[in-house]
Amino acid sequence: MAKPIMLQAKGLKKAYGNLVAVDDISFQVNQGETIGLLGPNGAGKTTTVSMIAGLLAPDSGQVLIDGAPVTGDTNPVKRKIGLVPQDLALYDELPALANLQLFAALYDMSGAQAGAAIDAALELVGLKDRAKDKVATFSGGMKRRLNLAAALLHDPSVLLLDEPTVGVDPQSRNAIFDNLETLKARGKTLVYTTHYMEEAERLCDRIVIVDHGRVVANDTLAGLYRQLPATNKLLVDLCDGSKLGDAGALKAVPGVQSADLTGNRLSVWLKDLSDGAPGVLGWLAAGGHSFEHLSSEAPNLETVFLTLTGRSLRDS
């Protein structure tokens, strides 16, 4: 049975003067689903998240959370949203506990109700023993985890995570991923913006690729890979590349999409590695081209982004 739609972004548009930050972005997220909003810096991810969180009014379009539009300052539907801002939105000069008490109070939580929520959030992010310490004494990774905890206190259904791992060490990043996987297992709907493809690949059920304020792809990881003309790359280090001549001749081999020779390194793009590799190796043997090393590369989102936009994700 299909899960209900928890979040719908419909034709969102936002411009600042002549600069169009978001141009007709639409997508939807089912309950318990994690989607990755992937794109380079300046692609419009944060603006999109701001409109979903009700921080920014779209020029046109609509955001629905569990079927209700996100409009107005005091709209109760905002209680269903938990925002983890890209910045460390914490008071350094206050203890972690005081920070969380304040953020719980923003949702009219106090007393035992707030205490239980704070305990649970601190437990999840592993900071229970540091509750009384000032945030200023925390490491960057601990602050990131507390930033996450602050968004969980009112038990939101939809969690908007705007680049929540910026500037943290790999260990803290893994800890945050573990937290997010726990939340996902609890049935939370997660919208995760990032420009790190590895994070999106690890966490997300579906990827929405955004570039120049527009959605350029919206599919599962496997679905995105299927859009690629080639999904695997076979790398062959020849003993003498000069003997090969034109690498383009390899396109005659079944399953080969393209081939390229740089020095002694032959790169062959295949639709399917297991189907195409034997043919390539046979073609090389038949031509007398010996090689000293063989390897392959699996497809990734970088390849997808490059294919879809013609630009590298990291360099954009």
Added chain:
Amino acid sequence: MTAFLALILKDIRIFFQDRRAVIMSFVAPIMIGSFFGYVFGGSSRSSDPGRVTVLVVDQEAGAVSKEIVAKLRAAKTLAVQQSTLAEAEQLVRSGKAPVAVVIPPDFGKLATQAMFSGRERPKVRVYLDPSHQIESSMIEGMLTGFVMEAVSKEAFSGELGRATVDNSLKQLESTPGIPSEENAQLKGLLQALSKYNQGPRSSQQIARGGGGLSVPFELSEEKLTARQGAEYNPYAHSFGGMAIQFILFMGIDVGIGMLLDRQRGLWKRFASAPLSKWTLLGSRAVSATLIAMLILAVVFTFARVVFGVKIEGSLIGFIAICAGFGLMTSAYGLLIAALGKTPQAARGLSILATLLMVMLSGAWIPSFLFPGWLQRATKLVPARWAMDGLDGMTWRGLGWHEAVLPVASLIAFAMLFGIIAVWRFRWDEK
């Protein structure tokens, strides 16, 4: 309501966490207020009043000049030092003494003769440091009175006076061409004066300055305040002024703090919660008002305990002015947050605006020393109303009804700033 109170408590807690803010808001106004209170007359309450130093160069050293010097010495507001001409010139020129008075040789004789004959009058030179114009004017006025008394005394009863009268009688007898009737009248006048000069003087007359002319009135100084017996306490003004200054600085911190909240992403967290604009801005306004009132309470409590500053007027009026000023300050902070783009950019401009406002409020220099047009113009400065109101309720001892206009003005400014702040506040968060 939970969110509103939590936001207020958070602001107050953060304010007290910041040691710099606490020192700036509580300690600095007390220290600087104490200093200004002392400098602007606080010492006048002690047994050793501050006096103006006057150098006297007595080139005559005669009866008249000694009498003048004695009268100058007797004046409570002056500290007289004898000096030489060269030394006096050097000390005034270098700013080490504000005024020097030079009594020329034969001053008594020449002045007495000038009184009856209209001969050339001797010149008393006054050297003055241009930066002490007020003191020199005061000394010139006092000197005129003392000289008049000393010279007339000598003219009517002293040796020089007797000699001058006798000499005038002789001249009258030897001068031809004076009509006989006029000659007889003048002779009668001089003979009567000569006879008076030779007569006995009562000790009372001598004590009063015996026989000469005296200034025909006495000045009776009475300090008028609204409450009988209430004395002016310069610390009341200086503590009010410094409290106003540092509370306005606290207002800057309110605005900068909100800009920092935005920069740190905290505003996103607030705005993503189901909170009204009133909760978000109103809580900040209330917390700033409470902190401002607390600062005023602490500063004036210190002034009361240490310097005896009393609220001579209406306590209710005083509290209302504190609340009105606190509200105005909080709205001023919101205005800074609304108009400032970044904390860094807003800080410099808001400090300049605040210093101008403090200067024009009369917090540093009492506004009654301003030119008339400036006194009228500064009614447009909100802090001026707070300053006048605090002065009125403390040392002037005015009633609560005199607090109505300052409080109404402060509330009007608070509303104006608040409306502009809400209008210009950047609600959208990218």
